[in-house]
Amino acid sequence: MFSDQAKIVIRSGKGGDGHVSFRREKYVPDGGPDGGDGGKGGDVYFVVDQSVNTLAEYRHIRKFSAQDGEEGKKRNCHGKNGEDLILKVPEGTVVYDNEGKVIIDMSGETKKYKVLTGGRGGLGNQHFATSTMQAPKYAKPGGDSKEIEVRLELKVIADVGLVGFPNVGKSTFLSRVSNANPKIGNYHFTTLEPMLGVVNYEDVPEFVIADIPGIIEGASEGIGLGIQFLRHIERTKVLVHFVDGASVEGRDPIADIKAINKELREYDPDLLRRPQIIVANKMDACQGDNIDIVSKIKDAFKEEGYPVFGISAVTGEGIRELLFAIYDARSKFPDDITIYDSEVDPDVTEIIDPEIKVYRGDDNVFYIEGQRIDKMLGYTNLESEKGFLFFQKFIKENGIQKKLDKLGIEDGDTVDVGGWLFEYYK
Ligand SMILES: Nc1nc2c(ncn2[C@@H]2O[C@H](COP(=O)(O)OP(=O)(O)OP(=O)(O)O)[C@@H](O)[C@H]2O)c(=O)[nH]1
């Protein structure tokens, strides 16, 4: 199992209901309303945490919920707010909705993002006393919680990606030049998961290298481990392409380079547009025809103009020079990485009826208009408690409430509903 993808369900907390109660005091036969407000439901956040490197913790648990708000209580007591849910993810995690649209890319400046807002706490009946309605038996229910399924995908952010056939010495190189400690073995697909390392080698400046599992012909059709790991190098600036210069397994390095580049192109033609450095590894084991393999590769790729280096990851030959060349190629690249734009905001409920318009006017009044609104007002008496209740429900169920929230409405603001003016209270 690989820990770079996970599907989870997230849920914000429901708002606590407002409470209906009346003061009971000695000698006071009919106390006024004293029902407290419900607490707000918890929000759901994604937060980048440098100590988290994989999405492993999201593979075993499927559902993550923020806490619900508590109901309001007697004597004007406010219910407790639900606790927020903080989901820690590694930098470079992209969050998608279940249609594959990007919700947020946790990269670059984005370190914390609120995906779902908890329901508002409902107002207790203490707020609803008016001169004509002194004993309101009505309190507002808490705002709904929201539950969605999301897919998390980690697209590692490294400066440099190592690509190549299995067993050519990519991991040996990474272990030699960085702090990483990858598994090395004389067999194919020793590396099963991408690994990052920070270069720590003599006087070479630091940069980050990603070692990914080996690629073989047909990987783009799913052969071997497939090309799914290429997403980890989508955002790298330089590709370092390893081949076995000594042909230990009898392979032809030039044919191998062509084969891997074909797979890269199938995955994303952009990958071939970035700087690529060819490394003929295992030079310590070169014999016969392979001794001048570096110049042979250079000749074969004259057109592409790839720089070619002969090294030995085992003896260290050629490594320092190679690292400086990689560092130079990387430095020429601007420092910004691809950051995916958000395409959807699951926090906003779409207004069900496209005819209903909700907007904030220049006069700072919030307007709710449309044929259906006029119709609703036609059969609803807003001055009666029942009518008002119905109206509240209508606003909520049609997504208008959420839209008002998103527009930044606050207590005391004026709302114009089809010509009727209200003061807004949540
Ligand atoms: N002679 C020689 N052997 C090497 C050199 N570099 C790596 N090897 C050997 O080649 C084998 C494969 O090395 P790895 O680093 O695991 O290769 P890899 O490319 O990461 O392989 P996968 O993870 O399977 O894709 C191991 O037995 C290494 O000891 C080298 O420079 N010279």
Ligand SMILES: [Mg+2]
């Ligand atoms: Mg490896």
